[in-house]
Amino acid sequence: MITRELAATGTRVVAVECDPNLAKILRLQFDSVTNVEVCESNVAHVQFHPPFKVVANIPFNQTAAILRKLYFDGPSPSEAFIVLQREAAEKFAGIGRNSAVSLMLRPWFDFHIVRAFPAHEFVPRPHVAVVLLRIDQRRDRLLPESERESWQAFVRYALRRSKADGRTTFRNVLSNLQWRYLSRDLGLRIDARLDELKLGDWIEIYEFIRRNAPPHKAKLAFETNVVSAD
Numbered sequence: 001m002i003t004r005e006l007a008a009t010g011t012r013v014v015a016v017e018c019d020p021n022l023a024k025i026l027r028l029q030f031d032s033v034t035n036v037e038v039c040e041s042n043v044a045h046v047q048f049h050p051p052f053k054v055v056a057n058i059p060f061n062q063t064a065a066i067l068r069k070l071y072f073d074g075p076s077p078s079e080a081f082i083v084l085q086r087e088a089a090e091k092f093a094g095i096g097r098n099s100a101v102s103l104m105l106r107p108w109f110d111f112h113i114v115r116a117f118p119a120h121e122f123v124p125r126p127h128v129a130v131v132l133l134r135i136d137q138r139r140d141r142l143l144p145e146s147e148r149e150s151w152q153a154f155v156r157y158a159l160r161r162s163k164a165d166g167r168t169t170f171r172n173v174l175s176n177l178q179w180r181y182l183s184r185d186l187g188l189r190i191d192a193r194l195d196e197l198k199l200g201d202w203i204e205i206y207e208f209i210r211r212n213a214p215p216h217k218a219k220l221a222f223e224t225n226v227v228s229a230d
Helices: 002-007 020-029 060-071 086-093 100-105 145-159 176-186 199-212 215-222
Strands: 013-017 036-040 053-057 079-085 109-117 130-137
Touching (some): 002 013, 013 020, 060 079, 060 086, 086 100, 086 109, 086 130, 100 109, 100 145, 145 199, 145 215, 199 215
Parallel strands (some): 013 036, 053 079
Antiparallel strands (some): 109 130
16 A cells, blocks of 8 residues: 555555565566565565665564664664654653663654544554654764764763763763752752753763863763664
């Protein structure tokens, strides 16, 4: 259904399908449609070439792997519309609370849930809430692309320490006096919890550490490791 609707717009469509039988059906249906190419493959093995967009109803049990592929392991789409379980969409988008993966991506991407699907629109009917998540590349990026790895390392450093408040989380990087000045300038309580911080607060802390922390301390926060999109 998605392939048919996209093909009708006249744009070039690459339909990725890993099931051989379904791929065969796609080829038969779109054999005479010149702007549709059927790619029989797991999306994890597909090489994407920008610029491109993604419109997909993905298997829910492969959500983490597919989103990692699209947003961490190669070029990312300029725009994506992805059908997801609501819980996964809210976690990925940082709706309600910031997750590690949402913080890692939001300086470069905007996330919006644009539709909630009634269960009767699917066959078979799902037993979970399903939504359409829209992901756009920001026109005005909040950080330079060159800083993506150091930003993601910073997020991992902060969230893996299992400390509830910012002062304790960053005590090995910032002095108590530095945190006092920083929290005052941001309008935060001295003992502000991490889940109270807005994206802008996170970016200000990141940039403050880059400017003011001694190199041997800043290195703790910016050491790169493997990214997880789980």
